[in-house]
Amino acid sequence: MGVYAQEGEGPVGGNAIKMDLIIASRDVVAADATACRIMGINPYEIQHIKIAEERGLGNVNNMEIVGEDISNVKRKFSYPLSNFKRIKYKILDFGMDFASHLGGTTEEKRAYEVITKLMRTNPVISKECRKCQRCIGACPVGAIDNNLAIDYRKCKACMICVEACPFHAIKSKEISLLLAIAEMTICVLRVASKAIRGKLYK
Template structure:
């Protein structure tokens, strides 16, 4: 399976970079026929601006909408953010709504599109009703899964609060990753394009530091794309649970990958890894009281009700806490840090 790497250090040249990256693997024409409904599954997560490198950059979304239209496909843009009722604001703040409107592409909030129940999971209908699904992840580390890529991106297919319920049901990384792969194998995406122009290192997917990683990667196999993307930022690719388990379940290619375009050694950049990477059981959330705006998002998002307000302070029940780090990930103020104890 081919994975293309193209250097790109500026979002203003995005369409050329993505076109080049797709041409290297055979072009969009391989997967899109006229009038196909093409769903662009962005990485929305939460309401963050494009330059904060949490969400798929709007220039990437705009470029792909235009390229889909050039193949006479009908593009849609869809996702659900991390918590309940947060998706509309996230579409707006990330500027994905703006580019979708400019390009007349329908925006699908998975919190309102309804779901199909597959393998005990409620998966947003558009992910199963579209002719072509394209995953548009952001190149980031992740405190719980260590790397968030084209496969993990489909967790957004589970609307709103149900995501945190799944964290509670599958607290162990391998079980959680197998659940992600159940979604992935139901959705069957045909293409993944990694937005790695601005990436995120450290305590991603939302509390890390922005890195200018200057790459776009594409593959018709999202598992291959994750394999190469995680290697590019300094991981052992088979150390990423979704990739290793996808290999075991024969859901994608990890052995016969050919990199086309730029050589990986020319663009490799070792991202700083999350604090939780070594000893997760010893890494716990802490609130920076100065930053906390008492919005209570963390209280509502915690899948095991381990967060309470005592004497006006956010407090954690360390016994109940399952170290999913959803509170830290979705705190809009970045007020919850992860620390080793």
């Protein structure tokens, strides 16, 4: 018994870590930031925390810790994403911010189309599959048939099947890091080129 946290690919594929901690605060941003620091994660790498502070919903740094000192309970948690995936998602964060400044321009629609393409992740059932069929029941749109074939026309890329598989047999197939960099670079260069030629705005 006790209070457990989870690291890695949750909720099914992660590893349980016994922490025996309870974090409580009237400031939910401060609570989440504290949890991050306990796990050895920079709070500003977690987008909802960063955005919440920017919107004045709480504070990441100005807080008083009552009870155990963070240094006494801090543990290094593994990320659910590999380093390459984390880099790719930083590129996507940049892309979303970049596209948000293109409102009213000729490149706004294309920029969001590029980002949508880069964010798309498809589940792939590997040879490690033990045919337990939990993924079939977990899929909210019925995209996996009884032969464990995925219909990508139905698939919404929600990755619930990945989370439901107890054997880590469903992998996420994503666009490569190099292609993500290339696509985003082309997008930025197109905007710059049109701006120079005075053709960026409708």
